[in-house]
Amino acid sequence: MNKKKESKVVPNVRFKGFTDDWKQRKLTEIVNRVNKSSNSDVLPKVEFEDIVSGEGRLNKDISSKFDSRKGTLFEPENILYGKLRPYLKNWLFSDFEGVALGDFWVFEATDVSVPSFDYYLIQSDDYQKVANDTSGTKMPRSDWKNVSSTDFAIPSKDEQKQIGAFFKQLDDTITLHQQKITLLIKLKKAMLEKMFPKKGTVIPEFRFNGFANAWEQRKLEEIITEYKETVDSDCTLPILTSSKTEGVILQEEHFGRKQQHDITGYNILPRNYCTYRNRSDGVDFTFNINKCCDKGIISKFYPVFSGKNSDVFFLSLVLNNSDEVVREIAYTCTGTGQKVLSFLNLQKMKVRVPSFDEQKEIATYFDSLDNLIILHQRKIDKIKNMKKAMLNQMFI
Structure with a gap:
């Protein structure tokens, strides 16, 4: 009887001690697709x-999320793979028993594979290319017939365990930094509430030693000054954008590529100066400080200003977080559809502020929190890039 001839290959990078060729297996030889229905x-x-998306972790505590909808039963060490819009990368390596609702495939390892290895196999480019070969535009789904019949290379189970453990360590490190970011964001939110006076008061709940005077209400025109310097079309300064979530950032980093714009009339935004988009679909205007470069340019719809005998970073905290200010912005901006908050109208607003020295103390404290958040995020980005590179090198 003739035996099936197996194609043998090896990855670019592997752990010491492993030299055997990887063997080609169809996905159905590597994992079983679980189809146990449950309405528990x-x-x-x-x-x-x-x-x-793409991180394989839950964004909330679902331990008390119970209902009677029917789905696919899964067990610890099963893999949930979102077949609907697979490019969203909804996958999960379970460490508990539960029910998957919606368009999930649930996989369990066969006797030739290790669950942790299978979990990273589905994240490899080889698997992703097949899983994203979908039909339909509005609701694309991975094609089980196509995916299940595709060959994937796998090593011995001992090598699979090493690979799974390596990538799990990377994921655990990412999760650790993410948890620290979450805690820092919670701390920042709590301290913003404690270090700024509540409505109807002039003294905050918490303040640094040496400060006892009441906060005073001042017109913004007394404590900020506009910086107005524009550029011609041949300017070579980096183009910036001001994002609600990322702050001031290079435009090509924000969009992933360079944008083609006529930059004539763009405003120059020096380092440590503040800007905001003066148009909004609602009344949620965001004030950001340029910390990413010494000098860049930004759209003419972004006024630029600095502090005048005041700390501009502190003022950005007030403008972004004070309930009183947010309400006043809602009354101040104009327009029926898109709201406009001109710099002239911004200057007419009143804010409650402490002494300049206390402003600097508060600004320094929150700046240190932001720097810690940025530090952890950079470490996450670095590890994610390493993981992506190693998935390409350690899988066929």
């Missing part, structure tokens, strides 16, 4: 919205 009202339910 005791087990927690997992939906797409519960998973952080």
Whole structure:
């Protein structure tokens, strides 16, 4: 009887001690697709919205999320793979028993594979290319017939365990930094509430030693000054954008590529100066400080200003977080559809501020929190880039 001839290959990078060729296997030889239906009202339910895209972790506590909807039963060390819009990368390596609701495939390892290895196999470029070969435009889904019949290379189970452990360590490190970011954001939110006077008061709940005077109400025109310097079309300064979530950032980093614009009339934004987009679909204007470069340019719809006998970073905290200011912005901006907050109208607003020295203390404290958040985020980005590179090198 003739035996099936197996194609053998090796990855670019592997752990010491492993030299055997990897063997080609169809996905159905590597994993079993679980089809156990359940409508248990005791087990927690997992939906797409519960998973952080591309990170394989839950974004909330679902331990008490119980209902009687029917889904696919999964067990610890099963893999949930979101087949709907697979480019969203909704996957999860379970460490609990539950029910997957919606368009999930649930995989369990066969006797030739290790669950942790299988989890990173589905994240490899080889698998992703096949899984994203979909039909339809509005609701694309991975094609099981196509994916299940595709060959993937796998090593011995011992090598699989090493690979799975390596990538799990990377994921655990990412999660650790993410948890620290979450705690820092919670701390920042709590301290913003304590270090600024509540409505109807002039003294905050918490303040640094040596400061006792009441905060005073001042017109912004008394404590900020506009910086107005524009450029011609041949300017070579970096183009910036001001994002609600990323702050002031290089435009090509924000969009992933360089944008083609006529930059005539763009405003120059020096380092440590503040800007905001003076148009908004609502009344949520965001004030950001340029910390990313010594000098850049930004659209003419972004006024630029600095502090006048005041700390501009402190003022950005007030403008972004004071309930009184947010309400006053809502009354001050103009327009029926898109709201406009001109710099002239911004200057007419009143804010409650402490002495300049106390402003600097508060600004320094929150600046240190922001720097810690940025530091952890950079470490996350670095590890994610390493993981992506190693997935390409350690899988066929």
